Amino acid sequence: MRDPRFDRLAETLTGYSTELKRNEKVLIEAFDAPDEITIALIRAARKRGAIPFVQLQRAPVSRELALHATESQLRLLARHELARxxxxxxxxxxxxxxxxxxxxxxxxxxxxxxxxxxxxxxDQRVQKTKWVVLRWPTPAMAQLASMSTEAFEDFFFEVCTLDYRKLQPGMNALKKLMERTDRVEIAGPGTDLRFSIKKIPAVICGGDRNIPDGEVFTAPVRDSVNGFVTFNAPTIYQGTSFDHIRLEFENGKIVKATSNQTKKLNDVLDADVGARYIGEFSLGFNPHILHPMRDILFDEKIAGSFHFTPGQAYETADNGNRSQVHWDMVNIQRREYGGGEIYFDGKLIRKNGEFVIPLLQSLNRARLLKRK
Structure with a gap:
C-alpha cells in the first residue's frame, strides 16, 4: 500500500521547492532511499510536464570507489558529471x-x-540549477535522534511538510535587517565573537533549497572575524563524528581549533587556505527541530541556533572565500543549551534563542506553532 505522505512530499519538492515547469530536465538522485519515494518524484515531475532523470547511489559502493579512486579516474568522472x-x-x-x-x-x-x-x-549544481536536498528517515537516523523508527518517520514528515509560506514575513524582515547591518556580536558559554556582515547579501532559505528548511544566511567580511566560538551541537564531516569543537579567530583566520578529534579537525581545516576562513553565517528557526541529530540538514535549522561555516562561500552571499570545504558548525542558544545573545550594530536581536525585536518575533517557535 502506497504511503500518501510520499506523494505529498514529492509534490512539495517538485512544485514548491524546485517549481518544475514543462520540458525542464530534472535529475533525481536517491542515496540509500526507497524506490517508492523515487517513483513518487518521477510521477510528480511528469505531472508537471518535466523530464525526469534518475541516478541511484548506495553508500557501500561509494565507499569502495572512494577508497581507491585515482586522480585520473576522478578527473574523468568529474568531467562526465559536469557535462551532465x-x-x-x-x-x-x-x-x-x-x-x-x-x-x-x-x-x-x-x-x-x-x-x-x-x-x-x-558548484554547477548549486549556482546554476534549481535544487533541493533532503535526508530520508532510516533506523540509523532514528537511533541518532534517540527515537523509535516509527516516531522518527512521523517527525520527519511533519518537519518536511511544514508550510514554509508562514515563515515568509519574518524571513523577509530578517533578510532586510541583516543587509542593513555592519557589526555582529555573539556571546554565550564559550563564545565571544565579533565580525562584520556589511554589504554582504542575505539569503532566505524557506523550503526551496533544503528540506527541512528555516534559516536566513549571509557571510562575514572575510578578514573581520575575531574572538572564539564553541559549538554545542555535534557534527559529522566526511564520515567522522566531532564533538565540542572550539575555534579561535584572528582577523578572519582560524588560528586554533580543538575538539574530541583535534587532529582530524585540523586536517580538514588545512585542506586549503580558504578552509580556515568563514564562508557562511546563518540563523536557524525551524519550530519542529529542537535537538541535534548529527545530521546537518536538520541541525542547521534548529530553533534558536546559529551556524558558522569554515570554507566555501555561496555565490548568493559571497565574501570571496574559496575552498573545497564547506562545514556548517552549529551552536544552539536556547536556555536549556546554555543561552546566549546576538547583537546587530550593538542592538540585542536574539536572547536565549528567542528574537526580541517585534519585527522578528513571528519567527519564534511559540508564534509559529500557534499558526497551525
Whole structure:
C-alpha cells in the first residue's frame, strides 16, 4: 500500500521547492532511499510536464570507489558529471543513510582529493540549477535522534511538510535587517565573537533549497572575524563524528581549533587556505527541530541556533572565500543549551534563542506553532 505522505512530499519538492515547469530536465538522485519515494518524484515531475532523470547511489559502493579512486579516474568522472549537470535545469536529492560513518575509514587525503576534483560539479549544481536536498528517515537516523523508527518517520514528515509560506514575513524582515547591518556580536558559554556582515547579501532559505528548511544566511567580511566560538551541537564531516569543537579567530583566520578529534579537525581545516576562513553565517528557526541529530540538514535549522561555516562561500552571499570545504558548525542558544545573545550594530536581536525585536518575533517557535 502506497504511503500518501510520499506523494505529498514529492509534490512539495517538485512544485514548491524546485517549481518544475514543462520540458525542464530534472535529475533525481536517491542515496540509500526507497524506490517508492523515487517513483513518487518521477510521477510528480511528469505531472508537471518535466523530464525526469534518475541516478541511484548506495553508500557501500561509494565507499569502495572512494577508497581507491585515482586522480585520473576522478578527473574523468568529474568531467562526465559536469557535462551532465550543465544539461540539467533542476536537481532533487534524497539522501538516506544506513550507517552514517560508512566512509569513516576512507583516508583524509583521499577525501580531500575527491572533494577537490568534484568541486566543479557541486558548484554547477548549486549556482546554476534549481535544487533541493533532503535526508530520508532510516533506523540509523532514528537511533541518532534517540527515537523509535516509527516516531522518527512521523517527525520527519511533519518537519518536511511544514508550510514554509508562514515563515515568509519574518524571513523577509530578517533578510532586510541583516543587509542593513555592519557589526555582529555573539556571546554565550564559550563564545565571544565579533565580525562584520556589511554589504554582504542575505539569503532566505524557506523550503526551496533544503528540506527541512528555516534559516536566513549571509557571510562575514572575510578578514573581520575575531574572538572564539564553541559549538554545542555535534557534527559529522566526511564520515567522522566531532564533538565540542572550539575555534579561535584572528582577523578572519582560524588560528586554533580543538575538539574530541583535534587532529582530524585540523586536517580538514588545512585542506586549503580558504578552509580556515568563514564562508557562511546563518540563523536557524525551524519550530519542529529542537535537538541535534548529527545530521546537518536538520541541525542547521534548529530553533534558536546559529551556524558558522569554515570554507566555501555561496555565490548568493559571497565574501570571496574559496575552498573545497564547506562545514556548517552549529551552536544552539536556547536556555536549556546554555543561552546566549546576538547583537546587530550593538542592538540585542536574539536572547536565549528567542528574537526580541517585534519585527522578528513571528519567527519564534511559540508564534509559529500557534499558526497551525
Amino acid at each position: 549537470m550543465k544539461q540539467i535545469d533542476a536537481y532533487i536529492a534524497v539522501r538516506g543513510s544506513h550507517n552514517i560513518t560508512e566512509q569513516a575509514d576512507v583516508p583524509t587525503n583521499q577525501m580531500k582529493l575527491i572533494a577537490k576534483k568534484m568541486r566543479p560539479v557541486q
